[in-house]
Amino acid sequence: MNYRRTEVLRKMLFPEPEPLSMILNVNDGVYFRPNYSGYTSDTIRAGKYTRAGLKPYLGDADEKDDLKAVSISLAA
16 A cells, blocks of 8 residues: 555645634733734633734734733643
8 A cells, every 4th residue: 555645645634633723912901802802811712823814913923012822732
């Protein structure tokens, strides 16, 4: 069997999910909610953003002014 070809096909059909982050307001200790719905201290209700979704808020950095991108795996 050709396992390398199988691996390539598997990656094409089932790509790895992109890591998600939340946006933390460091000064207030609250997270952005999705769709411009305000802020929350609850990580369950916080918005989950891909790298492209973070750009309007943080640009290409992980921190900007009082905002910080926090990985979901670190917040749990």
